[in-house]
Amino acid sequence: MRDAMAGQPAMLRELLADGDACRAAAERIRGRRVLLVGTGTSWHAANQGAWLLRAAGAEAWPVPAVDAAEHGPRPAAGDALLLLTHRGTKRYTSTVLERARAEGTETVVISGRGAPGADIETSEPERSSAFTASHLGALMRVAQIAVALGADLGRLDHVPDAVEVVLDGAGPGVDPPARLLELVGAGPNQWTAAEGSLKVRETCYIAAEGLSAEQLLHGPSVALGKGDTLVALNGGGPGEGRLLEVAQIGEAFGATVHTITATYPSELLSIFPLTAAVQRIALEWAEALGTNPDAFGRDLPGRAEALDAIQL
Secondary structure (H helix, E strand, O other), rough: HHHHHHHHHHHHHHHOOOOHHHHHHHHHHHOEEEEEEEEHHHHHHHHHHHHHHHHHOOOOOEEHHHHHOOOOOOOOOOEEEEEEOOOOHHHHHHHHHHHHHOOOOOEEEEEOOOOOOOOOOOOOOOOOOOOOOHHHHHHHHHHHHHHHOOOOOOOOOHHHHHHHHHHOOOOOOOOOOOOOEEEEEEEHHHHHHHHHHHHHHHHHOOEEEEEEEOOOOOOOOHOOOOOOEEEEEEEEOOHHHHHHHHHHHHOOOOOOOEEOOOOOOOOOOOHHHHHHHHHHHHHHHHHHHHOOOOOOOOOOOOOHHHHHHOOO
């Protein structure tokens, strides 16, 4: 995980220098309803990606892979499917892709290098189960598509430097909580908060939750108190004031509160440095606590056997 994270700035620069496939994909999906589909970390990328595509005026809807496979909405012939995956092997993403292709849906698969059926590649295959580089790579690929569709996201070429500052600078200074880590964000960064929660849980097995500022305020905030840590991910934008109000409430309720701010190069692009920040929290806590951030819990007694019994 540490190696993958360290290579993210260079990987992002490499992707920015190679935009032909993204421009071609933009023309294929232009004017269509776009369903962005993924599982786990890729589900968070689907939500963040929808924000990026909507900035270009696209009708973009994130759908969990299991819903697109079993319930709906499902991509139809007149739609475009933008499938986000690390390795192209998950059960429900594979089902959605096979059905969409059979039904004549325009499909674009964004995945790690060498993955089966990838139209647009991101990072080299990751050895850690805590996917980091392929996630930021997928976000960059969707941002490139959005720009090709006409979105004004800010300076994409400044993103690698912003990520590098987060990874190489002083740490976020957040210590593991006694009880709960609550991450909170506004706008597109509500999904950065969700991704941070996932990363913390899967790397160091600490109870964590990631919510939007409004969702946290209306109910879950009541449970915050001594022994909890609240991390507010501030990417600027119209939700900034509300986010800071929620942080003040968390402090008043007795939680330890930290605010991580990355408002440059734009609110939409703040998802990149803020994602790197929550990745760093997860990694450094795992190293401090002595857990294996790469193992997906398989090194714990009975976990590997339980996971092998189901199709992921």
